[in-house]
Amino acid sequence: MNEALAIPEAHSGAKRAVDLIARATRAEISALWKDGEGPPLASLLRGPETGLVMVQGRIGGGGAPFNMGEVTVSRCSVRLASGTIGHAQALGTDREKARLGAIAHALWQEGTSRERVEQVLLAPVEARLADEHQRKSEETAATRVDFFTMVRGED
Amino acid sequence: MYVAVKGGETAIANAHRLLADKRRGDRSLPAISSEQVIEQLTLAVDRVMAEASLYDRALAALAFRQARGDMIEAIFLLRAYRTTLPRFGTSLPIDTGHMLIERRVSATYKDLPGGQLLGPTFDYTHRLLDPSLLEDGPVEEGERRTEACEPAMRVSDILAGEGLIEGDGTLQEDEGGGDLTREPMEFPMSRDLRLQALARGDEGFLLALGYSTQRGYGRNHPFTGEIRIGEVEIELYVPELGFAVSLGDIRVTECQMVTQFKGSSKVPPQFTRGYGLVFGQSERKAMSMSLVDRALRAREFGEDILAPAQDEEFVLSHCDNVQATGFVEHLKLPHYVDFQAELDLVRRMRGEYEASRPGTQIPQTKEAAE
């Protein structure tokens, strides 16, 4: 099964791939395959399906957990013809994105296709997210109040 | 009493057809899209998500359109939809300390680490209608500032250093996480469940209750320690992978309300805190929630429970607008038999009343319901 996941040092790398696939758009994932070619055959182990995840907050920001409400999540687990299993889960109701994401996750675990997934999917998504993060931070920073004190003549 | 009555199918079908017609409105205007609602009526979408207790912008926008802009109807639609979905699990608790901040203000400290970040606020606008919005003219993008910002530490952590403010409540890690969508409400309710109820509660109801505490009904002298709005990551432990994965980001609003507390037999004088956490951008709701959260902690601090906002059964039984609208609106459904029985009863009582007063004239007025 998932050889990559069995290697401890690959753990954070595996998380990075799964997390980036969750944030990728369906179009970004589809870029892995040429037009008309489509993704490789994959059997569905579970899903694609949409359900709910209860989001927890913490009392006071850092205390005991409480349930603040739910989010929609779509997920899918697939197995490629080679036997490699892929999983994907992301916010929203796009089940096709979950299916394609699971295939992308399986391909990422295979030595022959990992490089392609890295270059065509993960790297561009990572760059887009970094851009968006920077833009938001900078826009917010522009609204920071720079206080200046008026000198009051009392003496 | 309810009795099944047949008939009216054609009237109902035609009413729904008319509803669809009115929803579409003037056909010479383009139909509004969900994307437009999400982008341009964002705060309406946020409110629907918060009170439906379901974060999904696309579905909330659809519900808002389907409900013709009726918030509570849209919330009802989204609540109904969520009951059709299975529960996959529970997220790791979100970390609002690591938020991608879009707005952060404090009314208690002027110069706090990270600064006062106004973000996209209505504050300081003059509340004058802007006719320029009638034209679809160009709109400038947000200004950017590239110099590095220091991290925005929590205001509660600043005061905590002096020991003058309470910590994050007394509930232990394993005591939280009760779910009122799964177990029926029982009073007294623990704070985790109260916060869940308030987070999905009606903004108007909580606003009124929060306001009532300021006007003296359970006064607790609040200061806005901090409001922060921004995006947080949702993480879910996935057993088949063996680690917690990130599902994406959601926008939340958090409010820390700091309240003076003179102490009691149980607790020394200190600052206490009310907490608000809401889906989307909604600081009015988060502030109201934190005021009501603090008011509902009266018992915990040994305070007298005198005001409506301190009465948890009153607040939590009535803050859910879907529940409230269901019970209020059911009054318009046929109660023909019910009312017939009441009518007979009142007629009989009237007869007995008149009979017991010999010599008085029986009124000739005809009863309206006949």
Place this chain on the structure above:
Amino acid sequence: MAVAADSLTGGFAQPVYDSQAVFRLMMDGMARPGTVKTVATDVGAPAPLGLAAGAIALALCDHDTPVWLTAALQKSAVPGWVSFHSGATITREKAEARFAFIEAGTALPSFGLFASGTQEYPDRSATLVIEVAALDDGKALTLSGPGIAATRGMRVKGLPDGFTGQWTMNRALFPRGVDVVLTAGDRFLCLPRTVLITLAEG
């Protein structure tokens, strides 16, 4: 630790229709205690979980129903399979469980350790799914109670020792108590807490 691959296979081919079909069998079985039902769709349940027991797990268990498993099942691919396909969490606490699965030939845990509900909420109780050798052979028992016109006979081969004694104590708790499903391969029968079990004469 990631779940092993053999836990990820199987499941209902058509989750909605298949789970409805199994639910319907369960409902009929509970309404007519002791009637033997046969599950038609294979769910690829990992050994030693039987087909019927696996189908019942997928149809009835979900995120809100903690599942208790015997030590042997706990060591197999069953916990991963049940949680992957149904979303249920596996608990080691019998009192927390809403469903319990017991494979054939295992000593029967005491019914009293499982949730039997409260007087106000007798439904907050566990359902025990117990695998036996056969449901058409072996010891003859007579059932009576709601859902049975007069009496109904059943045969069970490999009923765990002490079952009938525990059942008598369970029945005394009414309206509280656990419900039992006996499974054998693709077949099962239901024993709701209301049913009276006696040894058939002769």
